[in-house]
Amino acid sequence: MSNDRVYNVLIVGVGGQGIILASDVLGLVAARHGYDVKKNEIHGMAQRGGSVSSHVRFGKFVSSPIIKMGEADVLLSFEQIETLRYFPFLSEKGKVIVNDLKILPPAVFTGKQDYPADVIGKIKSKVPDALVMKADEIAAGMGNPRVANVIFLGVLSKYLDIPAETYEEVLKETLKPKLVDINLKAFHKGRLLAA
Amino acid sequence: MSGNEAIARGAYEYGVRLASAYPGTPSTEILECIGALYPEIRAGWAPNEKVALEVAAGSAYGGSRSMAIMKHVGLNVAADPFMTLSYTGVNGGLVIVVCDDPEMHSSQNEQDTRNYAKFGKVPCLESSDSQEAKDMVGEALLISENFDTPVILRSSTRISHSMSLVETKTRSEGPKELGLKKDPMKFVMLPAMARRRHPIVEQRLKDVAAFAETFPFNKIIMGDTSLGIISSGVNFQYAREVAPSASFLKLGMVWPLPVKMIKDFASRVKRLVVIEDLDPFIEEAVRLMGIAVEGKELTGICSELSPEKVEIALTGASSARSIGPIDVELPLRPPNMCPGCPHRATFTALKKNKVYVSGDIGCYTLGALPPLGMLDHCLCMGAGIGIASGLDRSLGDLAKGKAVAVIGDSTFFHSGMTPLLELAYNGGSTTVVIMDNRTTAMTGAQNHPGTGFTLRLDPTITADIEKLAESFGFKRIRTVNPYKVRELEKIVSEELEAPEPSLIISRAPCALLKTDRILIDKPYDIDKDVCKGCKSCINTGCPALEFVKIEEPAEGEKRKGFSKINPALCVGCGTCYEVCKFDAVKEAS
Numbered sequence: 001m002s003n004d005r006v007y008n009v010l011i012v013g014v015g016g017q018g019i020i021l022a023s024d025v026l027g028l029v030a031a032r033h034g035y036d037v038k039k040n041e042i043h044g045m046a047q048r049g050g051s052v053s054s055h056v057r058f059g060k061f062v063s064s065p066i067i068k069m070g071e072a073d074v075l076l077s078f079e080q081i082e083t084l085r086y087f088p089f090l091s092e093k094g095k096v097i098v099n100d101l102k103i104l105p106p107a108v109f110t111g112k113q114d115y116p117a118d119v120i121g122k123i124k125s126k127v128p129d130a131l132v133m134k135a136d137e138i139a140a141g142m143g144n145p146r147v148a149n150v151i152f153l154g155v156l157s158k159y160l161d162i163p164a165e166t167y168e169e170v171l172k173e174t175l176k177p178k179l180v181d182i183n184l185k186a187f188h189k190g191r192l193l194a195a
Numbered sequence: 196m197s198g199n200e201a202i203a204r205g206a207y208e209y210g211v212r213l214a215s216a217y218p219g220t221p222s223t224e225i226l227e228c229i230g231a232l233y234p235e236i237r238a239g240w241a242p243n244e245k246v247a248l249e250v251a252a253g254s255a256y257g258g259s260r261s262m263a264i265m266k267h268v269g270l271n272v273a274a275d276p277f278m279t280l281s282y283t284g285v286n287g288g289l290v291i292v293v294c295d296d297p298e299m300h301s302s303q304n305e306q307d308t309r310n311y312a313k314f315g316k317v318p319c320l321e322s323s324d325s326q327e328a329k330d331m332v333g334e335a336l337l338i339s340e341n342f343d344t345p346v347i348l349r350s351s352t353r354i355s356h357s358m359s360l361v362e363t364k365t366r367s368e369g370p371k372e373l374g375l376k377k378d379p380m381k382f383v384m385l386p387a388m389a390r391r392r393h394p395i396v397e398q399r400l401k402d403v404a405a406f407a408e409t410f411p412f413n414k415i416i417m418g419d420t421s422l423g424i425i426s427s428g429v430n431f432q433y434a435r436e437v438a439p440s441a442s443f444l445k446l447g448m449v450w451p452l453p454v455k456m457i458k459d460f461a462s463r464v465k466r467l468v469v470i471e472d473l474d475p476f477i478e479e480a481v482r483l484m485g486i487a488v489e490g491k492e493l494t495g496i497c498s499e500l501s502p503e504k505v506e507i508a509l510t511g512a513s514s515a516r517s518i519g520p521i522d523v524e525l526p527l528r529p530p531n532m533c534p535g536c537p538h539r540a541t542f543t544a545l546k547k548n549k550v551y552v553s554g555d556i557g558c559y560t561l562g563a564l565p566p567l568g569m570l571d572h573c574l575c576m577g578a579g580i581g582i583a584s585g586l587d588r589s590l591g592d593l594a595k596g597k598a599v600a601v602i603g604d605s606t607f608f609h610s611g612m613t614p615l616l617e618l619a620y621n622g623g624s625t626t627v628v629i630m631d632n633r634t635t636a637m638t639g640a641q642n643h644p645g646t647g648f649t650l651r652l653d654p655t656i657t658a659d660i661e662k663l664a665e666s667f668g669f670k671r672i673r674t675v676n677p678y679k680v681r682e683l684e685k686i687v688s689e690e691l692e693a694p695e696p697s698l699i700i701s702r703a704p705c706a707l708l709k710t711d712r713i714l715i716d717k718p719y720d721i722d723k724d725v726c727k728g729c730k731s732c733i734n735t736g737c738p739a740l741e742f743v744k745i746e747e748p749a750e751g752e753k754r755k756g757f758s759k760i761n762p763a764l765c766v767g768c769g770t771c772y773e774v775c776k777f778d779a780v781k782e783a784s
Contacts, residue, residue: 014528027358038324040357042300049738050530064436065324065357065429068502070517082528084521092516104741105528110566110733111742111756116523126518 006059007035007160008067012086013078014103015052018149021174022076023054025153028170030058033162038065053086074159076152078135079103080119087126096123096130097155099148131155133193139186147186154190164191196361198354201325202264202292203228204361205332206236210368212259212287214238215247217609218638219266220301221355222294226264227641230650235366239650240641243576243609244269248276248291252345255289256382260336260369264292267308268575272610274311277345281315282392283382284343284399287371288336291317294350297472297499301352303556303575305497307473308349312450316396318403319347319450320412323431325359327412331447334412340370342403349449351472353429353499404451412447415460422509423464425457425477425488430500434470437506437514452480461486468509472499532561534739535706535714535766537677541601541630542569543735543770544683548691550599550626553582555611557603558636558705566734570601577602577610580627584618587625596691600627605635605643608658618696619667626690626697629660630677632705640708664698671697676713678703680773706766717783718765719772721758725779728754732771732780739764740771 009026013019020041027039041054055066067089075090076097077083083098090096100120107113116122123130133155135148150171157167167187172180196204202225206214214236216226229238237254241247244265251263265273270293277291293311296302312319320335322328328350335346380388407413419440426434427446435443444460446452461467461481469478469490478490493508494500503513532539542562545552546569553572554560563570572582583600590598602611607629618625635641642648647657664672671693675683683701690697704711718739721732733742744756758779760771772780 015530024358031360036360038357038359040353042352042356049528049533051528062359063432063439064502065353065359065432066501068436068506068513068515070503070513070515081523081525084523085525085528088517088520090518092518094518105526106531106565106736106738107526109738109741110736111730111744112565113526116525119523122521122523126521 004060006057006062008072009056009074009076009156010067010072010086010089011054011056011076012082013052013099014082015050017052017078018146019052019054019078022149022153023056025167025170025174026056026156027058028174029162029166030056032166032170035059036062038062040065051082051085074156076156078149078152081116083123084116084119094127095159096127097152098123098130098132099136099152100132100134101136131194138189138193142182142186142189144182147183150183150186151190151193154187155194157187158191158194196325197224197356197358198322198325198328198350199224199356200228201329201361202332202348202350203233204363205329206262207233208329208364208366209333209336210260210366211236211262211332211336212369213251213254214262214264215241215250216264217241217244217247217269218635218641219269220638221296221352222264222266222269222292222350223638223641224355225292226650240643242644244273245276248273248280251289251291252276252280252285255285255287257375258287258371258373260288262290262292265294266302267293267295267306268302268304269293270308270311272576277311278315279384280345281317281396282384282389285339285345287369288339289345290332290335290339290348291345292348292350294352294355295473296352298352303573305473307476308347309449309476310474312347316400317345317347318342318448319349320447321349321428321449322354322447323428323445324354325357325361327447328354329361331412336369338403338406342399342406344399344403349428351428357429400451404454407448407451407453408455410448410453413453413456414445415456416443416445417463418442420463421465423460423467424470425460425467425481426470427477428472430470430472430505433500433502433505434509436502438509446477449477452477454484457481458484458486461488468493470494470500470505470508529564530561531564531736531738532558533706534737534764535768537632537701537703537706537768538562538630539567539735539737540677540680540768540770540773541628541683541701542567543774544677544680544687545569545599545628547684548687550687550691551586551594551597552599552601553579553586554601555579555606556637557606559601559603559630562601564736566736576606577614580611580614580618580625583625583627584614584621584623587623588621595624598625599691600625602627602629603636604629604631604633604645604660605641607660608644612663615664615698616667619669623696624694626687626699628699628701631660631700631702633711634705634708636705636707640705660700669696669698671695672700673698674700674702676703677701678768678770678773680770706768715767715783717767718762719760719767719769719783720781721760722779722781723757723759725777726757727777727779728757729776730758731774731776732758735770735774737771
């Protein structure tokens with residue numbers, strides 16, 4: 001282990017986007033690397049298209065399973081406005097990874113409210129080096145739209161100090177055998193995109 | 196492991212022979228995990244928490260280590276056996292796992308289970324991570340057997356659904372001899388026997404309190420003596436996170452409390468603060484010991500605590516350097532019924548009839564949200580039928596043809612059968628709609644007595660709602676496919692006019708179920724040139740529909756927009772097809 005610090009990764013998005021799987025894998029990867037790990041998410045009603053957040057914390061010793069507001073090192077968001085919803089969790093020096101995707105909430109798809117304009121621009125004005133990508137399109141281009149979450153895991157891995165092999169091991173052990181190849185490809189695609 | 200997985204693992208390692216539960220967030224995964232991983236444990240879903248506790252009690256009376264599992268409000272349902280179980284005591288260890296939900300992430304209230312422990316004179320343990328959650332199953336069983344008492348293991352959303360590392364062990368069996376033993380003075384709570392049991396309960400509480408002084412999960416961790424924090428559960432973790440140098444009294448047993456230990460700790464610190472969620476349970480007990488203490492004036496009672504709230508409570512400010520919010524008015528993203536949900540179809544038919552709907556708890560509670568806005572009451576499991584019946588009979592003509600109750604199939608078996616019987620017995624003109632989606636959907640699709648399968652997916656009986664209602668004396672029973680919205684609408688209006696109680700069973704499997712699927716799984720399409728933009732389909736609230744605004748209308752364009760179907764989300768339920776008056780929605784080809 002490299003140091004005593006605790007890494008705080010907050011993964012957010014909409015129920016059904018594969019956020020829980022991504023954070024499960026990250027938690028297992030950190031444990032495999034020898035870190036103490038705690039992880040928390042609110043699910044239950046999540047699969048009904050609600051807002052989902054998953055806190056992953058790892059380091060030499062972790063006490064709280066949730067990140068203190070303002071201390072997230074990385075905010076990984078699978079949907080544009082969910083980034084804004086959880087923005088105050090991000091620390092001043094935090095990194096942002098955003099999926100350039102809009103999933104319309106009920107008030108928007110029923111025409112009652114507009115989807116906020118220029119979300120990406122607003123994020124960039126606060127965090128100029130925010131990494132923005134269309135992960136769902138990239139995933140679809142790879143032949144499986146459901147691997148967007150693992151593409152993001154690949155991106156995220158470049159921001160953390162755990163070797164790629166550990167992710168590969170955990171992905172191989174966690175996923176159904178027929179899904180391993182495409183997910184490993186997605187993971188490395190993500191790593192390339194982050195470089 | 197999550198806290199829930201750890202509790203399941205604890206049940207396995209510490210020799211639990213039977214576990215019973217009714218699903219409820221955040222407790223559901225415990226029995227699911229026992230069912231999936233630990234065949235050594237006899238386990239099954241009970242129709243409700245009262246039955247779950249009674250089954251576990253019977254098992255414990257026979258000498259088996261046993262577990263009943265429920266969410267906090269489930270203990271209200273199980274309160275009747277719980278309160279007297281305290282008198283009879285057990286034989287084999289009995290642990291009642293109760294998961295609280297401060298903040299009401301997925302609940303109708305945020306009651307604090309520790310009050311039940313005090314009320315029932317039953318010990319209550321509380322873990323602060325997954326390892327402790329597992330270990331405390333063993334401790335709870337030992338306390339249960341050694342002191343002849345049921346024991347509550349209290350969890351919370353943040354413990355049950357947090358993951359942390361756990362060391363596992365092999366299974367060992369409980370110490371008690373198994374068998375049927377006559378002991379009426381202990382197990383038959385006639386007044387004469389109960390009078391003898393009550394003093395035993397009082398003495399037991401004193402004995403457990405004495406034991407609490409040496410219970411290894413109650414511990415003092417001395418640091419800087421200028422601040423002493425008494426805490427338990429996840430709040431101990433938050434407090435240690437934000438005040439690592441403070442002194443701590445970490446309580447693993449939150450009832451009864453270790454009085455000497457608390458007094459000793461208080462005497463060694465300058466400032467004493469209790470950090471606890473919800474009620475000032477520990478704080479008030481400490482104050483009763485004559486000790487000056489701070490607590491709820493700093494943390495508040497409502498909602499759950501968090502690391503930043505605890506830090507602000509202790510120091511007045513957060514030390515985190517947040518990037519701060521981006522000021523944009525964000526549309527909320529509440530949970531919504533899924534595309535193809537049969538409840539949406541049923542509510543759409545009810546909406547056409549302009550009825551007043553009493554409901555209760557399940558996915559259909561989401562029918563209260565816009566744009567459907569079709570639920571007027573949600574109180575507790577099974578309450579809708581009684582509420583509709585009460586409104587109907589007390590209001591008479593004022594509610595004529597309006598009083599409708601909706602209830603899901605799992606909720607019906609949980610606590611809808613007795614109010615349905617009340618309705619048949621006392622009469623009136625209430626119409627009850629059982630929204631039978633063949634599963635316990637809200638908690639993630641658990642089996643129940645109406646599905647034909649057990650926890651472990653073994654085939655079993657399928658309780659027949661129609662025959663049950665018939666045996667209750669219902670004369671008007673109709674079974675419909677909710678996706679035939681127009682037909683259902685007509686049936687509802689006929690039943691509303693009937694001067695006697697009616698039952699409509701609106702039956703279609705949950706859209707997320709892979710089995711018995713009646714959905715065609717092919718998307719419908721909307722001809723945007725035919726669409727008049729009336730929003731009839733949009734107002735069903737289906738996430739597969741979108742209202743596309745016309746920003747620059749062409750000449751003669753009267754519409755503000757038109758509807759569009761997202762083919763990736765549409766599963767072809769046809770609810771929008773049924774409500775469209777202009778034939779703009781095309782059936783899947």
